[in-house]
Amino acid sequence: MKMPNDYKICNSCGEKVDVNANFCPSCKSQSFRTKAVIVRGSDEPVSLKHKLFYWNYDGEFVLSKSKLSAISIFLIFFISGLNTTIPAGYFTVSLIISAIIFLLGYLIHIIRGRPKDAVIHYNDYGLGTDIFHLFFFWQNKKTGEFVPSKTKIISFVIFIVFAILSLYRLSIYTLGSIVLFAVFFETPAFLIGYGIHKLTNPYPTNPKRIPPKEPKKMPKKEEPKAVKTAPKQPPEPEVIPKFVMYENKIEDLKAEYDAKEKVARELIEKRFTPPQITYTRFISVVDKATEVFNSEYSSAINILHLASEESPRIDSEIESKIAVLNSIIDKIEDLTNELVLSMDTSKDEDAKNLIDDMENLISSVKDYDDS
Incomplete structure (x- = not known):
């Protein structure tokens, strides 16, 4: 269900x-x-699709490379054999090769054991999407994030080029021969790129996304000696260890926004003289952006301090709020850049368009919070 x-x-x-x-x-x-x-x-029961193409980890599913390879090899050679005089022989050979590939993959699957939860959670988006991720993306094993892979894209292009050459220039007409010929040229390019990837960037991240920081080690505070006349203060709410990472990230975003907002205000005052209408509008939008940012920041911190246990829903809500905070910071930074580039009054239009975008973003966030 x-x-x-x-x-x-x-x-x-x-x-x-x-x-x-x-x-x-x-x-x-x-x-x-x-x-x-x-x-x-x-x-x-588990669906047939999940039985055929996925590994099952307590009800969560990850695409199986060995199952996918075995089924693909079987179909390629079986279809190739239909055009020959011995289709039964091709069927037998393809079945044996597929079984060997699956057994080797299953052995590696057993030895490696259960992958990290982040990897499991970032899978099972649908068979088509999961295969697309497998062919064209690297997956960060720590965060589960998918990042486009130049190595996989280039090797796929090489595969297509040599498959076309084998079909139209070398007169190789069986599907199995075409695939083998293309794989022969694709494999070295992929292995070289894979080696470079493992040596230089085994945990790729999206450059547009701020990576989470490791939890800071807080120094132990010496407890003050009890004073009989002073009542004990209630302890501050403790954050679940996993959420410390979120808290540090949100605090860093708050400091980043405060710094950029201060620069934006200074540039607006230099660029426009109050009480001009343009000055009033720009300052008003910055005020609204600050109000929305502080509201999202406080809401996120409250969730982290009040959460009593880890939950995928809490993770999703915090990630959503972090994305909103990043969006507002980006808009403030864009506004600062436009103000620097348009100190001449004849270039106001880009800055005004950016203000319109900021108002739309603020309205969208407020509409979401009110819903």
Whole structure:
């Protein structure tokens, strides 16, 4: 049984976005796909698709490379054999090769054990999407994030080019021969790129996204000696260890916004003389942006301090608020840059358009919070 989740997935960057949002806070895309949480009762069977193409980790599924390879090899050679005089022989050979590939993959699967939870959670978006991620993306094993892979894209292009050459120039007409010929030229390029990837950047991240920081080690505070006349102060709420990472990130975003907002205000005062209408509008939008930013910041901190246990829903809500904070910071930074570049009064239009965008962003965030 599939139950609808409280978020959808951005088709452009893979970010989790609230189901009511009109655009992705990270990349501003308006193209989404829905993801369903699979909730199975004790008597409900696993779907055939998941049995054939996925590994099962306590009800959560990760695409299996060995299963996918075995099924693909079997189909390629079996279809090739249909055009020969010995289709039964091709069927037998393809079945044996596929079985060997699956058994080797299964052995590696057993030895490696369960992957990290982040890797598991960033899978099962649908068979087509998961295969697309496998062919064209690297997955960060620490965060689960998918990042486009130049190595995979280049090797795929090489595969297509030599597959076409084998089909039209070398007169190799069986599907298995075409694939083998193309793979022969693609494999060295992929292995070289894979080696470079492992040596230089084994945990890729999206450059547009601020990576989470490691939790800071807080020095132990010496407890003051008890004073009989002074009442004990209630202890500050403790944050779950996993959420310390979120708290540090949000605090860093707050400091970054305060610094950039101060610069923006100084530039507005230099650029426009009060009480001009333009000055009033610009300052008003910055005030609203600050109000919304502080509201989202306080809300996120309160959630972290009040949460009693880890939850995917809390993770999703905090990630959504961090994305909103990043969006507001980006708009303030864009406004600062436009003000610097348009100190001449004849170049006001770009700055005014940016103000319109900021007002739309603020309205969108407020509409979401009110819903």
